[in-house]
């Protein structure tokens with residue numbers, strides 16, 4: 001098989017799946033709640049009339065002037081809220097860079113705590129906002145929180161987990177992102193109806209809850225063994241490993257982790273190191289995986305869902321129904337991913353998920369093209385049509401939720417050796433932030449210009465990324481994290497990067 005699955009290092013450490021490891025991973029994974037909460041809350045709040053009228057009156061006037069007969073592809077084409085929305089993503093990508101120093105110097109746990117705290121403070125400022133400046137300051141702090149959390153949580157989970165369950169435990173991060181999205185959507189539904197129009201304060205201020213849950217939860221955690229060793233805390237590191245594995249004899253694993261931290265100590269500047277030739281294969285994945293995750297078009301489908309549900313006759317309940325149905329599908333399919341990722345492997349899920357998304361994208365494209373045409377005005381939509389599109393959309397979401405959604409965080413967090421893991425994760429977070437933002441912003445303009453062709457664009461992307469995975473991604477299931485370099489060395493496409501001329505730093509030879 002191209003890309004070769006099934007290459008393992010042959011290592012197998014003793015140890016049990018303890019309740020302590022489960023508890024630790026659940027608490028750490030709650031860091032995903034804050035990202036999810038923001039993804040879910042901001043779209044809803046920026047379409048609440050009172051919020052727009054108070055902070056963005058021009059946008060509000062434009063929104064209320066749109067007539068039902070206008071081009072449906074173009075009705076969302078407004079870029080005025082860009083500064084407000086983008087401040088979070090910009091802050092998140094900048095802070096994820098700083099976070100790499102903190103995760104390395106002060107540990108994963110401390111970085112997570114900063115994440116929760118920044119997010120909670122940002123939420124309070126937003127909840128009490130009286131002007132756009134306060135909103136933006138609050139949002140920048142939320143962005144810092146998300147940057148810190150997304151940088152440290154996936155690495156922490158991958159390091160804490162016994163290697164045989166690493167996939168499942170890491171995916172709990174994506175699971176809490178989805179819970180965050182769902183809770184936020186439900187909250188928006190109710191706050192939008194509050195008399196007096198102050199409901200948006202509850203939605204924005206409510207972010208303090210996931211922020212504090214995450215922050216306070218971190219007090220119950222100890223750092224990962226890898227991170228303690230990285231900071232010369234040998235004794236503590238060993239005790240921690242014994243506790244988390246539930247056995248006394250952790251010698252073999254501990255020695256391998258200690259060796260990895262020895263190697264890491266030789267690296268002074270991870271940012272320079274990561275650019276050297278020997279890390280090129282993994283670096284390509286740290287950049288392309290989060291990029292491809294967003295180019296599946298998932299967020300566009302989520303954004304488009306309420307419109308479709310409206311056309312199915314759900315009327316005023318359309319956004320609630322769409323949030324509920326899409327989140328439940330997303331949640332259940334992520335559970336499938338948790339159950340299968342360490343059994344069938346990352347490659348199988350990526351490829352199956354890709355095929356499933358592609359087929360659904362084709363059904364949706366043909367359906368939308370046949371009804372909306374290029375005018376964007378469909379008239380009355382028959383029920384069977386809406387049902388077909390909604391079913392295709394749910395099957396698409398399931399495909400995403402057991403492949404690119406969770407694996408977009410899992411794979412980058414597990415493929416790097418310790419010395420550059422933090423720097424690499426920052427790059428993954430930065431790329432994820434840039435493209436989550438770009439897709440959300442550019443989507444409105446793209447939909448207006450490409451019309452149903454937008455779905456073809458994402459379908460072509462899915463074909464490209466699936467071929468890429470098939471040919472180039474080595475299977476990483478069941479490989480201890482500090483043994484990971486072996487799978488790259490054994491891969492036919494990447495082995496040449498590991499022949500002993502590592503120091504000859506040859507840029508651009510791929």
Ligand SMILES: OC[C@H]1O[C@](O)(CO)[C@@H](O)[C@@H]1O
Pocket residue numbers: 039174177178293298299302330405406408436
């Ligand atoms: O589950 C869907 C959500 O998951 C993400 O891809 C993050 O991993 C978000 O961009 C998206 O909204």
